[in-house]
Amino acid sequence: MGIKELLSQYGDQYIQALFTTWKLTAFSFAIAFVIGVAVTVMRISPVQPLRVFAEIYIQIFRNIPGASLLMLLVYALPYLDVLLSYFVCVLIAASLIPSAFCSEYLMAGINTIGTGQIEAARSLGLSFMQIIRRVVIPQALRSSVLPLTNLLVSTMLTTALASQVPMNPRDLTGLVAHINTHAVGGVTAFLISALLYCATAVVIGQVGNMIDRKVRILR
Amino acid sequence: MSDKRTSVKDALFEPPGPKTRRVIRIATVVSLAAIAALLWVVLRRFYETGQLDARYWSVFTRWTTWRFLGKGLLGTLEAAAVAGVVAFTAGFLLMVMRISGNRILGYISTALIEFTRGVPTLLFIYFFFLVVPKFGIKLPAFWKVCLPVSISACGVVAEVLRSGVNAVPKGQKEAAQSLGMLPHSVFLKVVFPQAFRFVIPALISELVIVVKDTTFAYVVNFPDLMQNAKVLISNYDALLSVYLVVALIYIAINWLINRASVAAAGRTNRYAVPAGKKQ
Numbered sequence: 304m305g306i307k308e309l310l311s312q313y314g315d316q317y318i319q320a321l322f323t324t325w326k327l328t329a330f331s332f333a334i335a336f337v338i339g340v341a342v343t344v345m346r347i348s349p350v351q352p353l354r355v356f357a358e359i360y361i362q363i364f365r366n367i368p369g370a371s372l373l374m375l376l377v378y379a380l381p382y383l384d385v386l387l388s389y390f391v392c393v394l395i396a397a398s399l400i401p402s403a404f405c406s407e408y409l410m411a412g413i414n415t416i417g418t419g420q421i422e423a424a425r426s427l428g429l430s431f432m433q434i435i436r437r438v439v440i441p442q443a444l445r446s447s448v449l450p451l452t453n454l455l456v457s458t459m460l461t462t463a464l465a466s467q468v469p470m471n472p473r474d475l476t477g478l479v480a481h482i483n484t485h486a487v488g489g490v491t492a493f494l495i496s497a498l499l500y501c502a503t504a505v506v507i508g509q510v511g512n513m514i515d516r517k518v519r520i521l522r
Numbered sequence: 523m524s525d526k527r528t529s530v531k532d533a534l535f536e537p538p539g540p541k542t543r544r545v546i547r548i549a550t551v552v553s554l555a556a557i558a559a560l561l562w563v564v565l566r567r568f569y570e571t572g573q574l575d576a577r578y579w580s581v582f583t584r585w586t587t588w589r590f591l592g593k594g595l596l597g598t599l600e601a602a603a604v605a606g607v608v609a610f611t612a613g614f615l616l617m618v619m620r621i622s623g624n625r626i627l628g629y630i631s632t633a634l635i636e637f638t639r640g641v642p643t644l645l646f647i648y649f650f651f652l653v654v655p656k657f658g659i660k661l662p663a664f665w666k667v668c669l670p671v672s673i674s675a676c677g678v679v680a681e682v683l684r685s686g687v688n689a690v691p692k693g694q695k696e697a698a699q700s701l702g703m704l705p706h707s708v709f710l711k712v713v714f715p716q717a718f719r720f721v722i723p724a725l726i727s728e729l730v731i732v733v734k735d736t737t738f739a740y741v742v743n744f745p746d747l748m749q750n751a752k753v754l755i756s757n758y759d760a761l762l763s764v765y766l767v768v769a770l771i772y773i774a775i776n777w778l779i780n781r782a783s784v785a786a787a788g789r790t791n792r793y794a795v796p797a798g799k800k801q
Contacts, residue, residue, distance in 0.1 A: 365780070371737055382762045460640075483648065497645060
């Protein structure tokens, strides 16, 4: 099937699929970021059980394969009388895994600050919350721009899990699988999706670099 | 890093006074209670829906179950190892092309690296599963997993290796050149061995991603851990327990690989390149 024929027949679906992938990516990343921040706060808090809980959370979701988590959400949860729509399942899987990495990057950002600054802040009489708000968070966020950009791209790649469940509308990967099983899409069908993914990744990377150049702290 | 007092995490607090100690104690008790309540809710769910019944878990008392899962695990490890080797070789070639100084080769390599990093593994798997056979190429299931997984890893490997090469001090190369070494032996005997040591931890972490990606083997019916779990489930009607145990096995393997990466980072700490650093 030529590219013209393919686009005239499936063009609309490609656009829909692109938006589905974008939507999943944006929602997942937002949720992952919020959870990531919460878990990071637990990890730096002086409350031992919270630290341990956060550490276990990180280890689980850093190391579980996306397929394994999705299977649990889609097929195992109904056995516990928890029924979620396919979209929500994919969304949860694509949020929990990046959330663990998000926390890891934020911790790395916090660790680049150096104890001297915190000791200096404390000797100036700043309270714990003031140190966190005015010294730690601004610097940690600035030095995590590039890792978080990479995280956004890998979140997008994780949303390809959506192709493993029957979803309507499909995402970019699911659409290629659909076209190739129902018609002869061939390499072209695959390349269109791949290029759409790549273009998104490149744009994200460029924007990330731009922000990083603006806010980076030169040491 | 191992020195607790120098970590930022702990420098945030001064030794707490009596008032703060009380607050921390209360917070500890409250959080313990909250975590316990969470566990209780989950376990109760399991109990109420009958998922704790022996019939769902008796599968794991059988020797054959573990042998079958072990076979799947071997399949996973084999696929991951082969994919890792292929990805490393391809990544090395891409890296050499990129730093070769030849413009055209550089562009090709950059394009390939960006392409492989920006496309999900599943899409590559579907390519090898649905598109490649249409050209009359019959690949065994093993390679239908290994090739896509290694393709999607090779771009990252290339970038990791490149960051290692960039981290080797310039003087090393200059010294080797002034000894009259040929360009390729400067690279292979002086620069790359050092670069490789820098990036061992990052390469080991990449192996985790390779292991995770091989879980999609069920798409092409390759008998890895996940696929064998599915077979078990259809035979024993114990879906939740089998999926949970398999997830735990995957977590354990990847956790071990990550530990190895941390240990390797500790050994080469003096030279380590910060992970994720763009050069």
